[in-house]
Amino acid sequence: MGQGVIALRWTLRIITYAVFAIMVLTLAIIVVSGLPHFFRPGFFTEWPRRAMSEGGIFPMLIGSLMLMALVFEVSIPVGLIGTIFLSEIAPRKLSMVLQSLAATMNSVPSIVYGVFGLSFFCVRLSMGTSLISASLTLSTMSIPFFMNSAVEFLRAVPKELREGVIALGASKLQATLMVLRASRNGVLTSLILTLGRAFSETAPILVTGAVFYTTKLPVRLTDPVMTLPTSIYAIVMNLGEESQWMAKGMASLMVLITIGVYFLVQLMRRNQRE
Amino acid sequence: MSDVVFEIKNLYAYYGDHCVLNDINLKIRSKRITAIMGPSGCGKSTLLRCLNRLNDLIPDFSLKGQILFRGQDIYRISNLTEYRRRVTMVFQKPNPFPMSVFDNVAYGLRIHGITKKSVLREKVEEALRKAALWDEVKDKLKKPAVQLSGGQQQRLCIARALAVEPEVLLLDEPTSALDPIATTKIERLLEELAEQYTVVIVTHSMGQALRISDEVVFLYEGKLIEYGDTSVIAKTPKHEVTRQFLTGKIG
Amino acid sequence: MFVLFTSVAAVLVAAALFAIVFFIFSESLRAIREVGWGLFSPNWYPVWELEPEFGVRTMLLNSLILTVWTSVWVWIVGLAVALYLHKYARDREKQVVLRILEYVSGVPSVVFGLFGVLILGDLFLRAGAWTAQNFLNASIVLTILTLPFMTSLTFQSIEKVPSHIVDGAVALGAKDIHVLLVELKYAAPGIVNAMLGVFNRIFGETMIVLMVAGGANVLVRSFFDPIRPLTATLGSEIGEVAVGSLHYSALFFIALLVLSGCLILNVLTNVICRRLERWVKG
Numbered sequence: 001m002g003q004g005v006i007a008l009r010w011t012l013r014i015i016t017y018a019v020f021a022i023m024v025l026t027l028a029i030i031v032v033s034g035l036p037h038f039f040r041p042g043f044f045t046e047w048p049r050r051a052m053s054e055g056g057i058f059p060m061l062i063g064s065l066m067l068m069a070l071v072f073e074v075s076i077p078v079g080l081i082g083t084i085f086l087s088e089i090a091p092r093k094l095s096m097v098l099q100s101l102a103a104t105m106n107s108v109p110s111i112v113y114g115v116f117g118l119s120f121f122c123v124r125l126s127m128g129t130s131l132i133s134a135s136l137t138l139s140t141m142s143i144p145f146f147m148n149s150a151v152e153f154l155r156a157v158p159k160e161l162r163e164g165v166i167a168l169g170a171s172k173l174q175a176t177l178m179v180l181r182a183s184r185n186g187v188l189t190s191l192i193l194t195l196g197r198a199f200s201e202t203a204p205i206l207v208t209g210a211v212f213y214t215t216k217l218p219v220r221l222t223d224p225v226m227t228l229p230t231s232i233y234a235i236v237m238n239l240g241e242e243s244q245w246m247a248k249g250m251a252s253l254m255v256l257i258t259i260g261v262y263f264l265v266q267l268m269r270r271n272q273r274e
Numbered sequence: 275m276s277d278v279v280f281e282i283k284n285l286y287a288y289y290g291d292h293c294v295l296n297d298i299n300l301k302i303r304s305k306r307i308t309a310i311m312g313p314s315g316c317g318k319s320t321l322l323r324c325l326n327r328l329n330d331l332i333p334d335f336s337l338k339g340q341i342l343f344r345g346q347d348i349y350r351i352s353n354l355t356e357y358r359r360r361v362t363m364v365f366q367k368p369n370p371f372p373m374s375v376f377d378n379v380a381y382g383l384r385i386h387g388i389t390k391k392s393v394l395r396e397k398v399e400e401a402l403r404k405a406a407l408w409d410e411v412k413d414k415l416k417k418p419a420v421q422l423s424g425g426q427q428q429r430l431c432i433a434r435a436l437a438v439e440p441e442v443l444l445l446d447e448p449t450s451a452l453d454p455i456a457t458t459k460i461e462r463l464l465e466e467l468a469e470q471y472t473v474v475i476v477t478h479s480m481g482q483a484l485r486i487s488d489e490v491v492f493l494y495e496g497k498l499i500e501y502g503d504t505s506v507i508a509k510t511p512k513h514e515v516t517r518q519f520l521t522g523k524i525g
Numbered sequence: 526m527f528v529l530f531t532s533v534a535a536v537l538v539a540a541a542l543f544a545i546v547f548f549i550f551s552e553s554l555r556a557i558r559e560v561g562w563g564l565f566s567p568n569w570y571p572v573w574e575l576e577p578e579f580g581v582r583t584m585l586l587n588s589l590i591l592t593v594w595t596s597v598w599v600w601i602v603g604l605a606v607a608l609y610l611h612k613y614a615r616d617r618e619k620q621v622v623l624r625i626l627e628y629v630s631g632v633p634s635v636v637f638g639l640f641g642v643l644i645l646g647d648l649f650l651r652a653g654a655w656t657a658q659n660f661l662n663a664s665i666v667l668t669i670l671t672l673p674f675m676t677s678l679t680f681q682s683i684e685k686v687p688s689h690i691v692d693g694a695v696a697l698g699a700k701d702i703h704v705l706l707v708e709l710k711y712a713a714p715g716i717v718n719a720m721l722g723v724f725n726r727i728f729g730e731t732m733i734v735l736m737v738a739g740g741a742n743v744l745v746r747s748f749f750d751p752i753r754p755l756t757a758t759l760g761s762e763i764g765e766v767a768v769g770s771l772h773y774s775a776l777f778f779i780a781l782l783v784l785s786g787c788l789i790l791n792v793l794t795n796v797i798c799r800r801l802e803r804w805v806k807g
Binding site: 004005009011012013015016019020022023024026027029030033078081082084085086089090098100101102103104105107108109110111112113114115116118119120123124140143144147172173176196199200201202203206207229230232233236237244247248251254255258259261262266 | 527528530531532534535537538539541542544545548549552602605606608609610612613614621622624625626627628629631632633634635636638639640642643644669672673676701702722725726728729730731732735736756759760763764768776777780783784787788790791795
Binding site: 091158160161162163164165166167168170171174178181182 | 357
């Protein structure tokens, strides 16, 4: 028995350590290659100049934040209400069907959302390449994602809690508020993950709202916007050597933000367990 | 006020096609402890939950017949949430809400519209005193309720139910999850509460029913076998099944 | 009231999926009607004035080959890591590895694209490849992208195997390898779910293949060949095409292919996993 099992264990161990090393190395290289650029004067506060070979990433930062804020405002309320309907109100069969639909939507590739957004929001509804098109497209993507994640947390609330409040004379609305309160940690986690994903997605907004370069910040919903991910794409694919540093800086920033977000989520998970 | 609080007429209850209560007819009187007992699965919890329409939450559930609360058909009342304030329930497993002790007891008051701090404080203290819990938690009011012991949590649930000033207290096997000392404390408490409230308690412990109840309802396989004064039934049960249950041969 | 309000939101969500399918299908109708079977020719020259061609065959094949090749590696390595974490890793090792995998899973795909172009691309050139952006580059980056997903889902599936099953096997004197097989059998629905999910993800991934795979629409013959999968064509041309033109419609046909592939895979996954669950639970 000995030999075979030991060989297996060592093979698996080597593979795992190799994978671990590659992952850490990849993250490290991306972060390190861009980190020094954070310290260039004006990196966070200036506009890019000279075909993005000088200056900073200010408009991209603002653009991404604005987009995220809009997505938050649209997808979280709708997603939350949809989740409540799924978990608390719908009869079981309808609930299962809706949840399958949401799960299916979750697996649709992001480019398909982008193409849909283009034909529906930009063309059919004449919203053009704008902040509103991009945010609606992203919201269409984010709502199923949020629902899929949050519904498990709501379902996990034990039925004794629901019966307890009803038995005291709570209305359906009040009972639902209690369920939300009991699952608030999980719902918050879902919210953070959803926003994180919206922040990182490129394909859906590449064709619906984000542009390569614009001279001013979006002031109306119909203005186009520059964002971090789309600018990274644009620089890497279209610009020369002198501009790559900006892309690396943005990539580094995005990875650090991602790590920060997931670190937060992991902390919240640990708190919930205790 | 009439002495009869609940009158149940020809009640049949079903989960889907399965009949769990078969032609129940009985009256429950006020300011007494009525115990519903019988072996496991005889329908006692179902019967209790009919009284505050908690079975409405179960998708397959349906019933035939009438349940009158002070003469009114409870399936025809206009305000169900107000009804459930007058007829509250405490469950088998203590289910404190994820909040502080104070907020737990105040919850019922808040959802029925009482929000003034001074009023809340007064009523919470009153409820906790009635539930014989005040002394143990008076300096822990802001602590999460889940930190209390099992027996304390159950008394908290009772205080929570009392805070809304109900007329009827329904308890579904309230001590089966507790140790003997906590059980005794709660039994004492229920005897005191029966002086002010109508108490209906489901129990599978024959000893408990005999100890504290004034009237007893005996169910077997969904059917009402007999009901009446506890001391009378204990000594002279009319049915064979009752006698077998009392002597421990079944259940 | 409250109930009505929430049901409206849910209806919106359900309607969205149908809207998406409907739109993509209707915009691609023109291409289907006018180009017909020509859509499956190997050449894609949409802007050639004389005789534009809208054949997706080469792109489709490249997509499939890339997906199959990469998926197989991800399945094997992901399973290996999950097994190691479940059986042999100490608690500390488990935690650290899972955490890093979680971080990687959140990295935007465009950042991986940058990694492939700037960093891996450099290595490829130094190794003598004739182009930095090629099949192998895309495959490597896609592996890094999807490995966390495969590993964590597989790991969770194996961990969820009820301990009494494992204890039962051990108590019968089964050897290590047999116990492992029992665990794998029990976790099979979850593992297969993960495997098909990986396939779906790779097939539908856009940014990475757009940036790293090369962009030449030639059927792949060596690892260093540049290719252009379906999603890359879609991503690169949809932004510049004239709305309403035949080219536009043909791109929507590609979107329809990608969407159909994804939906079919979804249904397949559900069916297969349900069958497996029945087989497992006996």
